[in-house]
Amino acid sequence: MQCFTKAGFCQGEKLAANADLSAVAKARGIDFFLVAFVDLRGVLRTKMVPSSAIKQIQRDGAGFAPAATWLDFGPHAADLLVMPDASTLLQVPFSPELAVVMGDCFIEGKEVAQSPRAVLKAQIAEAQKRGYVLKSGVEAEFFILSAQNDSISDERDIQSKPCYDAQSMMRRYALLADIVKTLNACDFGVYQTDHEDANGQFEINWHYRDCLTTADQHVFFKWAVKTLAERHGFRATFMPRPFSNLSGNGCHIHCSLWSGEKNVFEGKESISDLALQFLGGVLAKAPSFCAVTNPTVNSYKRLNGAATASGYTWSPNRVSWSGNNRSHMVRVPDNDRFELRLADGAVLELLGVHMVHEKQTATHYSRVYSKISTFYGWQVNPYLLPALMMACGFWGIDTKADPAKCSFPANVNMYEIPDGSPKLEGIASLPRNLIDATRALESDKDLSALLGADFMRAFIKLQKLEWADFSAHLSTWELMQTLDC
Numbered sequence: 001m002q003c004f005t006k007a008g009f010c011q012g013e014k015l016a017a018n019a020d021l022s023a024v025a026k027a028r029g030i031d032f033f034l035v036a037f038v039d040l041r042g043v044l045r046t047k048m049v050p051s052s053a054i055k056q057i058q059r060d061g062a063g064f065a066p067a068a069t070w071l072d073f074g075p076h077a078a079d080l081l082v083m084p085d086a087s088t089l090l091q092v093p094f095s096p097e098l099a100v101v102m103g104d105c106f107i108e109g110k111e112v113a114q115s116p117r118a119v120l121k122a123q124i125a126e127a128q129k130r131g132y133v134l135k136s137g138v139e140a141e142f143f144i145l146s147a148q149n150d151s152i153s154d155e156r157d158i159q160s161k162p163c164y165d166a167q168s169m170m171r172r173y174a175l176l177a178d179i180v181k182t183l184n185a186c187d188f189g190v191y192q193t194d195h196e197d198a199n200g201q202f203e204i205n206w207h208y209r210d211c212l213t214t215a216d217q218h219v220f221f222k223w224a225v226k227t228l229a230e231r232h233g234f235r236a237t238f239m240p241r242p243f244s245n246l247s248g249n250g251c252h253i254h255c256s257l258w259s260g261e262k263n264v265f266e267g268k269e270s271i272s273d274l275a276l277q278f279l280g281g282v283l284a285k286a287p288s289f290c291a292v293t294n295p296t297v298n299s300y301k302r303l304n305g306a307a308t309a310s311g312y313t314w315s316p317n318r319v320s321w322s323g324n325n326r327s328h329m330v331r332v333p334d335n336d337r338f339e340l341r342l343a344d345g346a347v348l349e350l351l352g353v354h355m356v357h358e359k360q361t362a363t364h365y366s367r368v369y370s371k372i373s374t375f376y377g378w379q380v381n382p383y384l385l386p387a388l389m390m391a392c393g394f395w396g397i398d399t400k401a402d403p404a405k406c407s408f409p410a411n412v413n414m415y416e417i418p419d420g421s422p423k424l425e426g427i428a429s430l431p432r433n434l435i436d437a438t439r440a441l442e443s444d445k446d447l448s449a450l451l452g453a454d455f456m457r458a459f460i461k462l463q464k465l466e467w468a469d470f471s472a473h474l475s476t477w478e479l480m481q482t483l484d485c
């Protein structure tokens with residue numbers, strides 16, 4: 001099945017933030033707008049607005065009850081009004097009568113400081129004051145699952161080293177081609193797609209941009225991947241570690257810092273001294289910001305993860321870096337950027353998968369499944385990830401942070417250094433679970449000052465609630481371990 005309907009579809013010119021969307025609708029044949037924002041758990045929330053009403057929504061905002069989303073508000077809070085930022089408009093190539101437009105969140109005339117896009121914009125303003133623009137590219141890995149039972153959709157995709165396998169890719173060619181055509185018709189500049197290291201896992205890479213554009217694109221990317229997967233009869237997931245025997249979904253971020261046309265991270269043989277200080281800040285703060293980059297209970301089954309069928313988890317265990325070496329938390333693939341390999345693609349314990357494998361009753365399964373569906377969008381937050389890079393990077397520049405103490409020669413395989421080895425002296429470990437990560441975040445006063453107290457309070461509250469919910473959940477593991485004791 002091909003869903004891509006309009007051959008030669010071309011996205012119109014990029015709009016100004018306050019462009020008249022009603023006129024744009026007429027000119028481009030748009031019937032509906034999805035006016036959208038992302039909450040603290042990365043869930044994409046939207047109102048579907050017919051083009052006849054977009055003028056009024058552009059003036060007054062689209063209204064939401066904030067307590068009905070993952071933002072920290074009570075039921076008594078006034079309406080959250082989402083003001084469309086017309087510069088983000090993407091007409092949907094596979095449904096050209098529909099357009100997606102991201103918005104900014106306001107309550108009673110004030111921007112909601114805890115909203116992720118506002119957190120990123122505050123860091124962008126700080127960067128601007130310093131004369132810089134952060135450019136970023138993300139690699140949001142995902143699995144294509146069967147819509148019926150959440151197992152890997154392709155039952156012939158069973159090799160122990162399936163990475164780059166051509167035949168497994170061809171069996172999902174129709175869906176992947178639809179996704180890539182969609183993204184390229186939205187000017188993403190996709191340059192490659194591959195089968196990744198786990199069975200059923202894929203990655204699509206597109207050209208890096210200023211970090212706000214990349215973050216908005218990252219949101220659209222996940223929406224398009226999930227929507228097209230559903231149209232093709234599958235289910236796509238960005239969850240960090242949906243299968244305990246397979247590599248998880250990472251969401252690496254590549255970063256470079258620009259002053260006008262000049263990439264100030266570019267050094268001679270490796271990255272510049274300024275880039276090293278920026279990186280020093282990111283490394284020093286990694287154990288504290290893990291609760292944001294790796295925000296779910298399930299995230300910690302990817303970090304510090306058990307070995308996989310392919311041989312490697314490809315995810316980090318400790319705060320270390322080197323040159324072009326994928327066994328570290330940070331890789332420096334070239335002399336003009338670094339890559340943080342910490343963040344993950346999504347966030348929750350996909351209990352349903354295990355329930356199905358363990359042949360639980362249909363009622364038990366559907367109860368758990370409905371909870372999963374509720375949390376389905378909770379993933380590394382596309383806005384918070386680059387916001388953290390800037391907050392910690394500029395802190396690193398200001399404090400002249402030195403990354404040298406976390407560095408290793410390029411030929412070291414980090415996975416082969418056992419815990420307790422003298423080689424690890426002074427090398428920080430990453431948190432082992434969500435509550436340790438959350439407490440580390442809470443006790444880091446620098447991060448609170450850098451990211452804003454409003455955001456920090458709301459985010460930590462949410463993470464503590466999540467841990468309490470998880471702790472209250474009676475798992476099959478507990479039953480297996482203790483029922484007969």
Ligand code: ADP
Nearest residue numbers: 135136137138139205206207208254255256337
């Ligand atoms: P790998 O798998 O080797 O880490 P990929 O090609 O999958 O690399 O992804 C690289 C990402 O880095 C892409 O999004 C790319 O656009 C981005 N990128 C490349 N150069 C830069 C740069 N100078 N600054 C920021 N991002 C970059």
Ligand code: MG
Nearest residue numbers: 063064065068
């Ligand atoms: Mg109502």
Ligand code: MG
Nearest residue numbers: 139203205252
């Ligand atoms: Mg890649």
Ligand code: MG
Nearest residue numbers: 139141196203
């Ligand atoms: Mg990858």
Ligand code: MG
Nearest residue numbers: 139252339341
């Ligand atoms: Mg990578």
